[in-house]
Amino acid sequence: MADSSVSFLLDKLSSLLQEEVNLQRGVREDVQHIKDELERHKAILMKADSMEDKDPELKVWVKRVREIAEDMEDAIDEYSIRLVDHQQGNKYQQGNKYSFIHRMVFGLKTLGARRRIASDIQGIKSKVEVLSNERPIISGVGSGSSQRLSSRLDSQGDALLLEEADLVGIEQPKKQVCDLLFKDESNRAVISIYGMGGLGKTTLAKQVYDDPKVKKRFRIHAWVNLSQSYKMEELLKYLFQQLHSVIGKPVPEAVGTMKIEKVKESIKNLLQGSRYLIVLDNVWHVNVWDAVRLALPNNNRGSRVMITTRNRDIASYSCAGFGKNFHLEFLPEQEAWSLFCRKTFQGNSCPPHLEEVCRKILKLCGGLPLAIVAVSGALATRGTSNIEEWQIVCRSFGSEIDGNDKLEDMKKVLSLSFNELPYYLKSCLLYLSMFPGRHAIEHMRLIRLWIAEGFVNGEDGKTLEEVADSYLKELLNRSFLHVVEKTSDGRMKTCRMHDLLREIVSFKSKDQNFATIAGDQELVWPERVRRLSVINSSYDVLRQNKTRFKLRSLLMFAFPDSLNLFSLHELCSYTGVKLLRVLDLKDSPLEDFPAEIVNLYLLKYLSLKNTKVKSIPGSIKKLQNLETLNLKHTYVTELPVEIAELKRLRHLLVYRYEIESYAHFHLRHGFKVAAPIGNMLSLQKLCFIEVDQGSGALMVELGKLTQLRRLGIRKMRKEDGPALCSAIEKMIHLRSLSITAINEDEIIDIHNISKPPQYLQQLYLSGRLEKFPQWINSLKNLFRVFLKWSRLKEDPLQYLQNLPNLRHLEFLQVYIGETLHFKADGFPNLKVLGLDDLKGLNSMTIEEGAMQGLKKLVIQRCGSFKIVPLGIEHLTKLKTIEFFDMPDELITALRPNGGEDYWRVQHVPTVYSTYWRDGGWDVYSLETFGERVTDSNHSTAKRTLEPPTLWKV
Template sequence: MAESAVSFLLDNLTPLLQNEMQLLSNVHGQVRYILDELETIKAFLRVADAKQESNPGLKIWVEQVRDVAYDMEDVVDEFMLHLIYYHDSGFCSFCHRLYYFLRSLKARHRIASDMQLIKSRVNSVSKSYRRFNLDIPRSRSKAYRQLPSQGDARLLEEADLVGIGERKKHLMEWLLNNETGRQVISVVGMGGLGKTTLVNQVYKDPKVRKRFKVHAWITVSRSYKIDDLIEDMVQQIFTVIGKPVPQEVSNMNRDRKRETIKDFLQQSRYLIVLDDVWDVKFWDTIKLALPSSNKYGSRIMVTTRNASCVEIHDKVYNLEPLSPEESWGLLCKKTFQGKPCPSNLEEICHCILNRCGGLPLAIAAISAVLATKDQANIDEWVTLSRTFGPEMGENSRVDNMNRVLSLSLNDLPYYLKSCFMYLSMFPPFQKIETMTLIRLWIAEGFVIEKEGITPEEVAEGYIKELLDRGLIQVAGTTSCGRIKSCKVHDLLREIAIQKSKDQNFGVVVKEQGVTLPDKVRRLSVVKTLHNVQNKNLSRLRSLFVFNAEDSLTEFPKLFPRSLKLLKVLELRGAPIENFPEEVCKLFYLKFLGLKKTKVKHIPRSIKKLQNLETLNLKDSFVTELPVEILSLKRLRHLLVYRYQIESYVHFDSKIGVNAPDGIGCLQSLQKLCFIEGNQENLTELGKLNQLRRLGIVKFRERDGSALCCSIQKLINLRSLSITSEEKTDIIDLQHISSPPQYLQHLYLAGHMETLPQWINSLQNLAKLFLKWSRLKEDPLVHLQHLPNLMHLEFLQVYEGESLHFKAGGFPSLKILGLDKLDALQSVTIDEGAIPHLERLTFQRCKLLKKVPTGIEFLTNLKLLEFFDMPDELIMKLRPDGGEDHSKVAHVSAVYSVYWLGDGWDVFSLERFTERDTSPQPYPEMRSYRRSTLWKV
């Protein structure tokens, strides 16, 4: 992957030569010569990267090229830093200027010397590559074919599940049998067979979800931390029953948490998946939280590469590799999009397929590579086949798969190689937020600018490419289907970690005693920073600290002397209360993450961070920004807010920040959330024509005209959130004559006399939340024809007695929530209305005493929830004689939930199923003591 380092250098340093780079004349010529030579050997590197594993001499040469590129980047960055200090307007005295002039002069001579050495090294590597006799592509720039669109990225895993039908059926029978005791079901097989994918399809099946109301998926992996996994289990269990974790649980030790889990599961039919278990020690620890005496037919599913990792196996399913027929079907599906393999490629495809050993992960990975090749160029396919080397025997299946996966990484376009290896910096237990990842890639300089679109949009394309190639997987989506987080298969992650370490791209430190490379460029530290104290970090570009447990009081000593070239600093969740002012001396810093810290104030010295693009203070305690923030002209994402949950209500109260007047000067801003509204700033917002997301709190009625005028100018706006200062304050947005037509998300919290007419013109609107509106007119009339609306939430929105969903209305709606509609008495759903609805929630509608007329027409409805609804309505839905039960019998999960001030009562209204052998009596609708909550 030296090509990636060289290409990055060329992309980032060439513009400096074209501008007024203040180099000595001879240095300027040396830099130009070095870049030209590296450009010449870049095409050769594409071939060398793929073949270096089988050629030790070639591997050494590739390392030399990469080191030259890294060293040159370091030399130029350090020199530019000296120039910045010299020209800093703060050094106004003659003595200071003289001192920094002399230092700059010394730096100029040093860079001349360094460049002469680098030039000599480039000469050496440039001459030596010819002796390897590799076929060099004719053109300098390889054209990578775009993978055919796979449609919804969430379907990629399902597309790989050739032959899953019988396997899934077998496991489903074990899960849903009539045996009442707890059973452990183990799925055993080597890595890459698709154990996790298979079990995940079973886990998400509606029949399984309907039977096991309490469920959790725990990813273990080789480097697990038992306390983290127990904490994760607690979080998931409380989430699935719709309850925030009580503070007392969070403060419990490991044994007490296990007892809490056990006590709760003892009275529930549960399904717990333990994915990727590596040793029996884990099972010995976790089983203490999973009651074995449960009589409700609970199940534990385990995926493991070693059958001996679980002490007791009630059921064991040995997952075998795909048959030759299944393997061929998967390869054709992924490579040729389901079309037959061209006859001229059949032999070579079978040859390649034999290397995969029937492993779905390997087949999917190599198919993604093949899909980018020119089907008319047989030589390209033959060359790829030779890359594998000789075919190995049955016992070398793992080695073959590692070769295939490595090849899939080597075949990536250079701009994706660094992006993918960057994923190795995140710990395996953490889902990777895609928007955060995109901002990090941009900060690192990995994203190639394209005319007419933003770097963020280019990076979203990178995410899509990695998904289409099967190198990352979707971990979470928003209610509108946008990819919220991603993950990496553990085998691919292991390869990425090893390559990152070998190529000095980055290092992950999780334990004591880890030796860092001499010139480490990216460092990810889990839990503790003790390991990196007094280390040479002068070449570091990115520093991540995850789940820091120890005090960071010594941490600022690393700044700025050691970390002067740092571009990314991510301290999410770190135990710090004060903004480390030393950070403000990091001139190159582009990404600063202080999310979920206890930081309260931002120092005025933040104005020194002239290259800062992302400032993430979400869920911190910052409530005011200094006026110096306006000096950060390159700032693109300013996130300063936190949520304050109001009981169980889906709507959250957002606490924003008081921003200084003049916010309009930050012309690069794309995301601004959440600022307190005042007339000066609301007027200034109209100058931010790059803005994609805007959040405003404490909005006042008198500022309506200023806000409307600004919103009309924000033609690129995708998300808008406005919350009034008080519930009764009016949000007057009627004066918008030309709303942003790309708007996708709209959140309006405040009193409105009428619904703004322009909302029904938002053809791209996907999510609409309305709160405290108190409309007299039925809002559905204006909203039902929005073609792309997928998620709609009402809270105290309408004061009428009835809602009518008419045939053909809301054609794309999937999630609907109706909360505290105090006068609502009836809901009617015509046949053909909201045809794709999957989740329907009613909350605190005290006069609604019957289910919606026509609810039986909602054939796609999977979840029906009733929060604090009248007993009269709930009793009609009882499976043991309720008059309306048949209307909701097709719904997979029906819940009734009661809020008791500090806890929940959760009832499943589908407690009786045909497979239940010991049904529990249906509880009366009454208040329960705290100790009897969560009866699922």
């Protein structure tokens, strides 16, 4: 993205001008000149993305701006690298008697670097001046090609491509929307239909709008088409004209000269005495609804407004008060197949020899009606005898979309969403093209990558991570992404882009030379490579193209044996990678830390996750810009003292899990460090540090890390409790706290926290508790609590039941009492409850009104628990009950065939009983009279073949 490249460069230019850098005479003025000119270009660039495809001259100009910005960034970064060694060897302090001499020496040593950047900047300045003279004028100002720049596209594009017959199963959603329209409510209500472009939102709304019963009920009605580019005054005047046409009155001649407020008032007067239906199709901005709603009176006659939008936030906002969101879903597999065959084979069934390849093509359409109709139309002209021709389409689906005129309309409809994105989100979205297709992308991984690339703008009062998280949520709300996996408490864990939308985004990424994907297929390399994703490819491909590299990001996605020919040591020695900011080597078959990595001075993000690396060298201190060091699931158990010199490090993640058992006390291994980590003041996440050696001093160091959001501690001793309490009181931003004692009999003494971190959301305690820490019940933001080996004598529920946001609660050997009592109104938002190895527990009482929102209950290894929980029938929202290694008496009482307590759980859709047998879990369904579940495709069975929770944080 040219605008993102320029924005990032402008920040670097500002820093360069502010720093006390001894530039050549005149260079500072040249840098300021370049900065001023690019500032003037930025306004054009922010609008150019949706226009350049229609204007070749603009496209060439934008490409040149992007390349100049990249050249300037390279010059600055290369200059910075040349200064690094000299700066480290010539540090001086103001006022030092040798400082003047040191300045002279430093100036002489850096003379070559300063001459080089002066020459580079002079050349770039000349190019910028040429660009400035050729700068286009857009938005209707100027002449020539700039006058033709327009992002308008018929907002009914998807509706024109989709007919009612194309929306398989439209009857049910149509009925649901009609029911909302006819609902007996006198207030004006808004029905928002939202979802990804191409789902048929407009088609559905049109079918409802044209229904004779709807027209009869709402005699005053109007349909307003919106495009991304609109003027509010024109929109309201068009609505005014529509309404006059419906009621059969001539439009006042003065409407053309009316001010916007007068138009609103006229519409309101026209509608005041009628029941009306207004449809706003394809709403892209909240301010559209803000402007229109003031003209639509709430006249208590049962009036309705229907909105279609791709943005969930707009749908929710417009429905606030009186209204209802209607999320249009993707087609189920069978309905998608029916539509595909009807369109591809003119109503006939699919030829048997083509079924396999056709189902693969259909899968790429991802249940999107528009895609299925468009792709089917393109395939319908192909002969059915040559299967190879169909296989080529499947293999080169992205190229087929780009080169097939019959798919152009579909591409335009899907591209609308991209063009409408704010400029700061476009680079974030394009970055997703670097991940393999259908790859589930980790939420936090993506956020850290965006930050390292410089895509995230700082906002007052927020960390960069919080801003990036808001970016991700905005992409979700705009239907670019969907959640693949959630945490037990409902937060997003992984996400993915729709396959077809990914092809559109990948095309834009390639067209704008944003990223290069090196896979197992032959690649035509671009002139410049700044971001490289290696997907199951060998080093030979990279070596042939090393001279093209000016890399900022290198991501690798490979099978375990695919890197046998890949030499990271050799790669890191190339000049083309010396400017790297991101190096992600997750899952690579590395056994040793590549020493050359420490020479990548600009590196901000380094991930060696899931590798076999065992140690980190002290020379890592050279990576002074490093912000994320991810060593999760490596064999690193100790970090060098020099790690404390990484003052910008924000995320230090070092731990691995054992596979033996989730209930094993030493399930997780952390790391030891003898460094003064209190110097690492930027740290936000520190997991999992082992504190059994030098723990007294280490607790003092932890107290200095006041920016921590997540802290994981292992091997805690009782005597260090007071010092840890003092440290935690200083961590006012803490969101997640995990503490594990040195062994399961060691007491965790964390009772004396007088000022607990009020933003704490997740708490994990593994070790004995002499008594329940009273400060926990003051944490109103807690949504997850896991307690293990606490062995409390008093019922811990009394301290947790009033936490308003607690959603997930798990106990393992927490309580030695005989009964648990869930009181009425307790745990108002609890969704998941797990009870494990409570050996003394023999009964459980659930009062009516307790845990009203509980959806999943897991009870396991409670050998004395033979009676069905009293009051379990009150849990009306319960979806799943899972019993693991529980007494036969309990299971028998719950069976549907004669079980005396079956009535208590008959409302629960899924009830399973599971036993550990011969190294695996045997799963039985109570609904099928204890029949063993053997269907490998049964999702619940697959899930319960593992323990209910792995206690992973």
